Amino acid sequence: MYLPEYCEFLSPVQIASGHHVLEKIPGFLKALNAKRPLILADKGVTAAGLIGIVEDAIKDNVQIGAIDDDVPPDSDLKVVSRLSDVYRKNNCDAIIAVGGGSVLDTAKGLNILVSEDADNLMEFAGANKLKRPLKPFIAIPTTAGTGSELTMAAVIADHDNFIKILFGSRFLLPDIAIIDSRMTLTLPAFFTAATAMDAMTHAVESYICLQKNPLSDAHALSAISLISKNLLNVIRKPDDQEGRLLLAKAATLAGMAFSNSTVGIVHTLGHSVGGVCGVPHGTCMSIFLPYGLEYNYHLVNPFIAELLFPLAGPEVYADTPENKRAEKTIEYIRQLNQDLHDATGGRHARFLSEILNRDGEQMVKKSHFDAIARISIGDGTKFYNPEEIDYDDSMLVLEASWDGRPLNRNLVKKNA
Amino acid sequence: MGEYKTYRPKRKILKWLYLYVFMWFTGRAIKIAAKVDDEVKKEFDSIPNNFNVALEVLPYGPALVVGKTEDGKVQYLGSSTKDKKIDLRMIVHNIENAMQLFTFQESTAISFMRNRLYLDGEIPYAAAFVRVFDAVEVYLLPKIIAKLAVKRYPAWSLIRKLSGRVKIYLRAGIGV
Numbered sequence: 001m002y003l004p005e006y007c008e009f010l011s012p013v014q015i016a017s018g019h020h021v022l023e024k025i026p027g028f029l030k031a032l033n034a035k036r037p038l039i040l041a042d043k044g045v046t047a048a049g050l051i052g053i054v055e056d057a058i059k060d061n062v063q064i065g066a067i068d069d070d071v072p073p074d075s076d077l078k079v080v081s082r083l084s085d086v087y088r089k090n091n092c093d094a095i096i097a098v099g100g101g102s103v104l105d106t107a108k109g110l111n112i113l114v115s116e117d118a119d120n121l122m123e124f125a126g127a128n129k130l131k132r133p134l135k136p137f138i139a140i141p142t143t144a145g146t147g148s149e150l151t152m153a154a155v156i157a158d159h160d161n162f163i164k165i166l167f168g169s170r171f172l173l174p175d176i177a178i179i180d181s182r183m184t185l186t187l188p189a190f191f192t193a194a195t196a197m198d199a200m201t202h203a204v205e206s207y208i209c210l211q212k213n214p215l216s217d218a219h220a221l222s223a224i225s226l227i228s229k230n231l232l233n234v235i236r237k238p239d240d241q242e243g244r245l246l247l248a249k250a251a252t253l254a255g256m257a258f259s260n261s262t263v264g265i266v267h268t269l270g271h272s273v274g275g276v277c278g279v280p281h282g283t284c285m286s287i288f289l290p291y292g293l294e295y296n297y298h299l300v301n302p303f304i305a306e307l308l309f310p311l312a313g314p315e316v317y318a319d320t321p322e323n324k325r326a327e328k329t330i331e332y333i334r335q336l337n338q339d340l341h342d343a344t345g346g347r348h349a350r351f352l353s354e355i356l357n358r359d360g361e362q363m364v365k366k367s368h369f370d371a372i373a374r375i376s377i378g379d380g381t382k383f384y385n386p387e388e389i390d391y392d393d394s395m396l397v398l399e400a401s402w403d404g405r406p407l408n409r410n411l412v413k414k415n416a
Numbered sequence: 417m418g419e420y421k422t423y424r425p426k427r428k429i430l431k432w433l434y435l436y437v438f439m440w441f442t443g444r445a446i447k448i449a450a451k452v453d454d455e456v457k458k459e460f461d462s463i464p465n466n467f468n469v470a471l472e473v474l475p476y477g478p479a480l481v482v483g484k485t486e487d488g489k490v491q492y493l494g495s496s497t498k499d500k501k502i503d504l505r506m507i508v509h510n511i512e513n514a515m516q517l518f519t520f521q522e523s524t525a526i527s528f529m530r531n532r533l534y535l536d537g538e539i540p541y542a543a544a545f546v547r548v549f550d551a552v553e554v555y556l557l558p559k560i561i562a563k564l565a566v567k568r569y570p571a572w573s574l575i576r577k578l579s580g581r582v583k584i585y586l587r588a589g590i591g592v
């Protein structure tokens with residue numbers, strides 16, 4: 001086991017997971033001394049019928065202050081301030097956020113405004129500006145992937161000034177995260193694959209990157225094993241409620257791991273490809289994950305080798321000679337991407353040139369590489385990656401991932 | 417010699433002095449490296465004009481303040497942040513952690529990982545400044561030590577390293 005000289009681990013969020021957890025919300029609210037929650041969601045969540053499910057589960061036992069499903073796909077400063085009016089006008093005293101990363105980030109921003117009784121969110125931008133606990137906040141993730149329900153950061157865009165504002169404080173963490181299998185049951189196959197691979201990447205990167213520690217490792221290994229055992233089954237049999245729940249639990253475990261020991265190059269490049277080309281985050285993660293392992297191979301191959309056990313199971317692990325395990329791990333992840341590609345009728349992209357938008361157009365062009373590499377060297381996750389990442393390094397990985405070629409590890413720049 | 421009382425400086429004061437001298441020299445070296453090294457120059461080009469960066473040890477300093485003027489010149493602005501507009505702060509929590517970092521027992525990357533060094537400001541500029549700092553350490557320090565300080569020791573040509581090192585030492589030391 002790898003034991004760093006120093007490590008930190010914080011995970012104060014109560015997690016309730018199962019097939020019928022939504023019904024427990026009234027009791028949880030009571031325990032938090034709250035009576036009138038504002039329920040937040042986006043249109044997609046409503047369209048999938050999820051708000052209806054939440055409402056039905058709780059309405060007999062709690063007075064819902066208001067329901068607002070007008071959160072845009074990209075959290076926004078003005079939306080947060082509009083929502084604070086809704087919250088105040090309806091005398092709400094708690095927030096329930098139902099959705100993915102953007103709804104949860106919006107809820108975090110809203111919680112600052114209503115708890116601090118403020119109008120200007122900018123006063124609280126940056127790290128550790130909050131000094132006391134906020135209003136009761138329950139998060140109900142609807143994509144088994146992001147892990148936002150466990151992170152103490154929120155990113156909210158100021159679209160007028162074209163900037164993204166980062167908020168970081170332990171007080172932004174929800175009080176309770178509700179993991180209910182009904183929330184991910186109708187997630188389309190292609191989306192299930194991408195978000196699960198995001199969770200897989202959280203677990204794998206937290207295991208190989210520089211903040212790795214025994215506490216986050218334990219969560220990461222469990223997450224990897226759960227995803228590996230259940231993902232393809234769920235894609236092939238979408239109404240497998242038990243498998244869905246296990247994937248959602250895995251995403252939460254991975255969230256606990258990566259919110260404590262941060263991610264690396266897969267996210268560095270993924271953030272920039274998302275920013276430049278608008279590619280969904282999970283898609284970038286699936287594509288870059290094998291490359292992230294190849295890129296750092298010379299520094300962390302014993303850790304990569306250990307991942308073969310949760311990924312492929314004890315038999316494969318035992319049958320693979322020790323010095324081949326790291327390579328086998330990478331091969332296994334490539335094969336998983338291939339299987340997901342096949343199982344989703346080709347919608348799960350295996351490499352960059354294969355990513356298409358709704359109109360069937362290619363989203364990433366080679367001409368984007370320069371901008372992607374430039375942004376990558378300024379992304380915060382690069383600090384946590386075992387190997388340095390400069391412009392040329394990013395280009396090297398981008399070129400290889402264009403058509404799915406394995407990375408030539410000899411070309412990776414190493415300590416001179 | 418007169419009748420002076422012997423004054424025993426506490427270890428902290430010695431450490432502070434070490435840091436003061438080290439950071440003063442590094443600050444001057446950064447300004448010169450921005451002139452003699454193309455990569456450092458490029459990094460500063462990515463930072464806006466009228467922008468100051470401070471590397472600061474809490475609670476009593478010292479600090480290293482460098483900045484770009486209105487017209488884009490790189491300047492060393494001294495060992496204190498007092499009364500200066502600081503746009504990006506890199507803060508070391510205490511003097512012991514600063515000693516670990518600046519006696520190269522621990523790389524900048526690992527200091528970050530262990531939350532001994534934290535950032536207040538925009539991350540892309542911090543990333544650029546860390547690259548500047550790394551390059552200057554490669555110039556100033558012998559390879560065996562610089563290797564402990566930076567994440568990846570670069571494969572620079574001997575000419576680049578030596579000529580840069582001579583220029584930086586001469587100008588930072590003598591001020592020519």
Ligand SMILES: [Fe+2]
Pocket residue numbers: 146198199201202267281285
């Ligand atoms: Fe992610």
